[in-house]
Amino acid sequence: MGDKKDILQEIDQDIRDLLYRYIKTQSFTCTEREKEAEQFLMDHLSEIPYFKTHPKYFGTWPIPGDSFDRAVCYGMVKGTGDDTVVFVHHNDVVEVEDFKLLKSYAFSPDELEQELYKIKDSLPKDAKKDLEEGTFLFGRGTADMKGGGSIQLALLQRYSEIKDFKGNVIVIAVPDEENLSAGMRAAVKLLAELKETYHLNYKIMINSEPHQRKDFTKGIFSEGSVGKVMPFVYVRGYLSHIGKVFEGFNPLNLMSEIVRNTELNMDFSDVVGKESAPPPTWLYLKDSKKQYDVSMPLSASGCFSILTLNQTPAEVMEKVEHVCTQAFCKVLDEMNESYARFCQVAEPVAKELPWNVRVMDFHSLCEEAAAAYGDTFRGHYQKKVAHLSQSMREGTINLIESNFALVEFVFDYIEDLSPRVVYGLIPPYYPNVSNLYFDRLDESVKNLADDLDDYTWKNYGQHYTKEYFYTGISDLSYTSIREGSKTLEALENSMPLLGEFYSIPVAEIEQISMPCMNIGPWGKDFHKLTERVCKEDLFQRTPRILNKAVSLILDDPSLVQDDGLSQKGELI
Structure with a gap:
């Protein structure tokens, strides 16, 4: 294809062939099988004539210290000029436990469709309708998100066949999106390296995550992505026998009050224009008891998720501190009131209860330990962090368990045993963009x-609405960052696991900083048995929309000449 005539001709078949091979790589998140997708991508790119001639324009970028030896895959069509469009997609998928007896068909759309027909009456009404009409392609990864990835790969190959291509297009395929975005955090450094080496001017990053439709007649373009922070709360109590409850402080009492005052609390939800972030919800809650006895637990710990549109980590931490302080005050008031009533009919344990409100961030707790034990604490602390990091890489302990193990470790060096609340953040951190x-x-x-x-209305009779934030959480969060140094400082003060195991490449994010957009096919039921993607979107509409976007950003209208579509979007 020396010129740009019919650049998208029969691209639907290319996308289908790519997708069917791509989803066969069962690249489950945080498993050795993620490497299968990496191998598929390298095999595919190495067979493209352009990359045979220009081998330096594709390859892998290893994730440092990764326990599964995963890497980011990339391919670049280097044309004339510096302006560059970056496509990104993730190549990991979630497990298929919900497929039950259909697990063996999860990665074979045609066979899965036949098997789903046998149980169609047990499917949700909408899924049954899509199955019977044949308008959607079912299978793990079809929507989330190897469908979008296959479109990007097909377009990259078409661009590689054009002589004197104007501008540059890069496709980045990353692992680990469904977990900690280790792939995207590494890809940021790759993009910084490519920018410096080839003097690229990054105009935009386009992700192709599937979009969900509120109105089935309208698609959605997202001009950003929600942020995510995960505050943790650790409540240290004071042990006593249940027969002497006023001699102790039950951490479950205070933790329950904190949970009730944060769960679905809209005060934590950003509002930007007509868009609102969902309120927070708790993901983990546990006390420290390992077996039954008649003592109250020494501590309780938990964490909750907050999606952000505008808030910074520092602002979130201020709200968490406020809620914890208010909860502590209320619990103490209720305890003192209960104790006063108890003393009217029973012999007082003391004149008054000794507890006071004590709320602090994790950094302050460490400073207290260091003030008491100095270099001894600091040395032991670093060894503990290194040990936990290694255990996480080996998979013998998870992030949440490691976080609270570190908090417990610091308390070994705290001499004041009175009750208190310690708060902070657990990875991952996603900036709102x-x-x-x-x-x-x-x-x-x-x-x-x-x-x-305008283009989709003219060609398909469909409008696409615009939203400022993709609410499904995505790797686009690492395309830019506001007040990077302040954000990093807030994370350093609040996130115990920041450093050896988990890091945010703030400097590189600032170096590559670019606007972003999500343009992907219409999908439904991500992570479920009935995960599916709209065939018309996948094979016809989305590739043409993406190609139009490239032509507009790189100022090359000749990329979109006669795309062979009727006014209804049907192939002529």
Whole structure:
């Protein structure tokens, strides 16, 4: 294909062939099988004539210290000029436990469709309808998100066949999106390296995560992605026998109050324009008792998830501190009231209860331990961090368990045994990003959603609405960061596991900083047995929308000449 005529001709078959081979790689998150997707991608790219001629333009970028030896895969079509469009998708998928007896068909869409027909009456109404109409392709990874990845790969190959291609296009395929985004955090460093080596001007990063439709007649373009923080709360109590409850402090009492005052609390939810982040919800809650006895537990710990549109980690921590302080005050008031009533009919244990409100962040707790034990504490602390990091890499302990093991370790060096609350953050951290937050956007990016909507209406009779944030959490969070040094400082003060095991490449994010957009096919029921993607979106509409986006960003209208579509979006 020396020229740009019919650049998208029969691309639907390319996408189908790619997808069917891509999903055969059962690249389950955080398993050795993630490497299968990496091998598939390297085999695919190495067979493309362009990359045979230009082998330095594709390859892998290892994730440092990764326990599964995973790597980011990339391919670049290097044309004329510096302007560059970056495509990104993740190649990991979630497990298929919910497929039960259909596990062996999960990665074979045609066979799975036949098997689902046999049980169609047991499927949800919407899934049954899509199955019977044949409008959606079922299978693990079809929607989330090897469908979008296959579109990107097919377009990259088409661009590689054009002589004197204007601009540059990079496809990045990352592992671990469904867990800690280790792949994307490594990809940021790869992009920084490519930018410096080839003097690239990153215009935009486009992800192709599937979008869900609120109105089935309208698609969605997302001009950003929600952020995510996971605050933790650790409540240290004071032991006593249940027959002497006023001699102790039950951490479950205070923790319960904190949970009730944070769960679904809209005070934690950002509102930007007409979009609102969902309120927080608790993901983990546990006391320290390992067996039954008649003493109250010494501690209770838990963590909850907050999605953000605008808030910084420091602002979230201020709210957490406020809620914990209020909860502590209320519990103490209730305890003192209960004790006063108890003393009216029983012999007092003491004149008054000795407890006071004590709430602090993790950094302050460490400073207290260091003030008491100095270099002894610091040395032992570093050894503990290294040991926990190694255990996490080996899979013998998880992030949440490691976090609280570290908090418990610090308490061994705390001499004041009175009750207190310690709060902080557990990885991962996703910055909230939106094109709204760029002071000066290139006109081609600023108008992109509207221009693409005009295109889809003209070619398909469908409108695409614009939203500022993709709410499903995505790797786009690492395309830019606001107040990077302040954010990093807040994380260093609040996140015990930041450093050896988990890090945020703030400097590199600032170096590659670019606007972003999610343009992906319509999908449904991600992570479920009935995961599926709209065939028309996958094979026809989305590749043409993405190609139109590239033509607009790289200012090359010749990429979109006659795409062979009727007004209804049907192939002629």
